[in-house]
Amino acid sequence: MARLELRDITKRFGRAVAVDRVSVEVTDGEFLTLLGPSGCGKTTTLRIIAGLVDPDEGEVLLDGKPVQHFPAHRRQTAMVFQSYALFPHMTVSENIGFGLRMRALSADLIQQRVGEALALVELEGLSDRFPRQLSGGQQQRVAVARAIVTRPKVLLFDEPLSNLDAKLRERLRLELRALQQRLGVTTVYVTHDQAEALALSDRVAVMFTGRIVEIGTPRQVYRTPRVRVTAEFLGVTNFLDGKVAAVADGHYIVQTPLGIVEADAALGVRVGEVVTLSFRPEDVRIGRYEGTAITGRVLHASYLGSVTDYVVESGGITLRVHEAGGSARGAGEEITITLPATAAIVRGE
Amino acid sequence: MNRTWAMGGTPGRWLLAVGFFGVASLVLIIPLIVGVLWSLVNPDVGWFPPAIVPSSLSLANWRAMLSVPEIGQAFVMSFLIAPIVTLLCAALALPTGYALGRRQLRARRTIELLVLAPIILPGIVLATGLGSMFIRLGLSHTVTGVVLVQTVVLLPFMIRIVAATFEGVPQDLIDAARNLGASPWPLARDVLIPLVRPGLFAGGLFTFIGSLEEFVLTFIVGMPYVQTLPVLLWAYLGGRSSIFTYAAVVTMVLLVPTIVLMFVAERTLKQEYLAAGFGKV
Numbered sequence: 340m341a342r343l344e345l346r347d348i349t350k351r352f353g354r355a356v357a358v359d360r361v362s363v364e365v366t367d368g369e370f371l372t373l374l375g376p377s378g379c380g381k382t383t384t385l386r387i388i389a390g391l392v393d394p395d396e397g398e399v400l401l402d403g404k405p406v407q408h409f410p411a412h413r414r415q416t417a418m419v420f421q422s423y424a425l426f427p428h429m430t431v432s433e434n435i436g437f438g439l440r441m442r443a444l445s446a447d448l449i450q451q452r453v454g455e456a457l458a459l460v461e462l463e464g465l466s467d468r469f470p471r472q473l474s475g476g477q478q479q480r481v482a483v484a485r486a487i488v489t490r491p492k493v494l495l496f497d498e499p500l501s502n503l504d505a506k507l508r509e510r511l512r513l514e515l516r517a518l519q520q521r522l523g524v525t526t527v528y529v530t531h532d533q534a535e536a537l538a539l540s541d542r543v544a545v546m547f548t549g550r551i552v553e554i555g556t557p558r559q560v561y562r563t564p565r566v567r568v569t570a571e572f573l574g575v576t577n578f579l580d581g582k583v584a585a586v587a588d589g590h591y592i593v594q595t596p597l598g599i600v601e602a603d604a605a606l607g608v609r610v611g612e613v614v615t616l617s618f619r620p621e622d623v624r625i626g627r628y629e630g631t632a633i634t635g636r637v638l639h640a641s642y643l644g645s646v647t648d649y650v651v652e653s654g655g656i657t658l659r660v661h662e663a664g665g666s667a668r669g670a671g672e673e674i675t676i677t678l679p680a681t682a683a684i685v686r687g688e
Numbered sequence: 689m690n691r692t693w694a695m696g697g698t699p700g701r702w703l704l705a706v707g708f709f710g711v712a713s714l715v716l717i718i719p720l721i722v723g724v725l726w727s728l729v730n731p732d733v734g735w736f737p738p739a740i741v742p743s744s745l746s747l748a749n750w751r752a753m754l755s756v757p758e759i760g761q762a763f764v765m766s767f768l769i770a771p772i773v774t775l776l777c778a779a780l781a782l783p784t785g786y787a788l789g790r791r792q793l794r795a796r797r798t799i800e801l802l803v804l805a806p807i808i809l810p811g812i813v814l815a816t817g818l819g820s821m822f823i824r825l826g827l828s829h830t831v832t833g834v835v836l837v838q839t840v841v842l843l844p845f846m847i848r849i850v851a852a853t854f855e856g857v858p859q860d861l862i863d864a865a866r867n868l869g870a871s872p873w874p875l876a877r878d879v880l881i882p883l884v885r886p887g888l889f890a891g892g893l894f895t896f897i898g899s900l901e902e903f904v905l906t907f908i909v910g911m912p913y914v915q916t917l918p919v920l921l922w923a924y925l926g927g928r929s930s931i932f933t934y935a936a937v938v939t940m941v942l943l944v945p946t947i948v949l950m951f952v953a954e955r956t957l958k959q960e961y962l963a964a965g966f967g968k969v
Contacts, residue, residue, distance in 0.1 A: 386863075390866075391863050411866040411867055412866045412867070412869045412870055412871050412875075413869070418863075418864070418867045420863070421860075424860035424861050425864075426865070426879060426883075427861075427883070428882045428883065437868050438868035438869050441868055489868060489869065
């Protein structure tokens, strides 16, 4: 268990900048997720922490001490790979015990710890199988067991669930989170799946083009993103331009073409400034409630099971609206919607 | 793919099987039978056209050949040199194959060309050049000389196969091993070498058989003291006169252990592939 710190990490591949001055601190036992589209530098950042890639600039610190001079095999990090990277010529227990053998532990101790790890991931009966005899989910668990058995200071995950089907992914997501909390190990998790990031993390760092553009709790980055790309990447959102009309009780009153919408306090926004608001489809309610109610026309409706997704047009502006359940409104229908009580002010183009 | 095979139905498979056995019998089985027959021809009667099989068979050739020490010595020599050459090639091909297969080398193309040069050159050119060099180095007529010269021509194949196998090892496995605390030597011992073992086996088999049947260089460097089975074969087929019957016996002596070896190797090789097969990685 340890505190991990990245200071101004930069990595270039040829002319392309893969990681661009990334600085972040992960506290002891924290679960931090690096979330971003493919090619945003999140996996490279993870590999830099593991020592598998050397940064061009910047420092990695563990408990305040630089670890840059340690080669990968002495970093005390343990990584779960997207491909699982199980050794095909070793059995499950040999795979799990690999890290312990490398640390020259006694055979008895290795056997005991491998047994514990197997129990932890509920694979007791499979210790003598080879990886190719396991299902994808089982392989994933072996990879997790192999990583945690060495009791690393930092646990690293590189999209560990992306090769599994949706149902299994969801279950293993819960298991991973429970395991991490039980062990209390500092964890950095890389994914492009926003649902995974929100469900697992203490904090989410959103990465674009090699930079961390925003970092916060899952609630913060989802509900009150500060950057337009964050709002866009984390699910469906509505953008609405408006002018700040007044400040009241730490809230902004924003005049939009659709009417007044309140926004939460964002730093450094002045009265009279033109801002972009972001709010989620589920924040828009169908019907007339307190707040700004407008009428619109349904352009398109898609039934998604738990919600129905509407594209609503009003005054030349289209909004996405989610309604729980399935009161079927067809395309062309006139409806009244109430804009959300608060929205987030986002920056960037 | 499997589906298409099954869908192709029985006629397609039968045709393929028949074709395969046709070719196999033409290039393998028929020559083998003719070889066996030649070794069993009764020297008093002989075997002349138009007889399809010899009219009289005997073990006279075998008795004659086995009564002289020559063939036994050549056998020992062949099966002494082949394993040494194989081990030497494996030991040399491992690091070279690793460098070519896994490292980003700037001069990779050039190195590959140099490695392959002995294959591209005609054997006789190589033989004359190396032969004179070996005389100067005092390696002519010695087992060491023959081992070295065979290694020169067989190593390229070994390196090619081992390099290709190294190339096929997923980088994630190496990264995972390092991440789990493997320093370079344990990484090689516990992960890399086991993963390229199928390539080593396949390359080793090629090298072993290549060594057993190598003639030109062995002849030029080794004659007259180092006599392997192919050199002895030449003595009966090209040197004094064409004594088909004796040559056939030598061929059998060379061929039978090779075939047995192939079978054994194929068995173990299959196991190896299963154990080291890259599974779902």
